Amino acid sequence: MREVFSFRRFGLVLYRELMTGSGKKMLHAILALGCTLGVLGVIIGAKNSYAGINSMYLMCYTVFIVFAVGSVNGVRADRRKMTSWLMLPATDLEKYVSMLVYCFIVLPLSLLPAWLLSEGIRNLGRLAFWGTGHMGVAFPLYHVFSMETVFSFLFMLSFFFLGAFVFRRNAVFKTALAGTLLVILLTAVFGLSVWLFHSDDYVEFSYKVNVLFGRFMEHVDFRWINGGATMLITVVNFVLAYFRFKESEVIHRY
DSSP states (O other): OOSSOOHHHHHHHHHHHHHSHHHHHHHHHHHHHHHHHHHHHHHHGGGOOHHHHHHHHHHHHHHHHHHHHHTTTGGGGOHHHHHHHHTSSSOHHHHHHHHHHIIIIIHHHHHHHHHHHHHHHHHHHHHHHHOGGGOOOOOTTTTTOOHHHHHHHHHHHHHHHHHHHHOSSSHHHHHHHHHHHHHHHHHHHHHHHHHHHHTTOHHHHHHHHHHHHHHHHHHSOHHHHHHHHHHHHHHHHHHHHHHHHHHHHHHHHO
């Protein structure tokens, strides 16, 4: 097989994933998620509390997609499934891109039928208990959608996507723990650096930093810098995940 990217082979790999194991699991998860959110929506939205309903949607959707992305490489934990995966007539890049499409296009789009199902159940419940005056549609992303939110969400998912290839078992929990420890470490390093170089003069140091930051913000839009840095780290996570994926393919194949 030639080592060039083939859209036909890529499509077949993606079709296989959607029509077999991953697709069936996603369908069951969508039905379970939609029914659960619909019932919870009836309870939380008893007094037209759309803010509470939207918060519930966002939290549950985030947990759902994080677990799905973090578990995308769970095939390595099953020897039989791994053998079938390795024998697929496709290149590493085609397999990897199929995983990317599944995690960052198919999974987010799968939230749409879950939302429609949950809203249908919620409104039927509200109609039965409180009448037509309490019916309405909740849009979970309406008040929080922005480019900064999208970039941050992509970064978080790319981190869990990388963790799926770094850890073989319980990848979601291990990735979350690693991220927590990394944040604690960076915070400790920053605090220690301030203490070593400025000792008791932290107030003066903080004042100077605020002045410099204020002058910097007068000439630069920090949102673009933050967004660019976030996307750069996201791309780095994807690249690292690809090399880790190739390495694992070689290890398990030979």
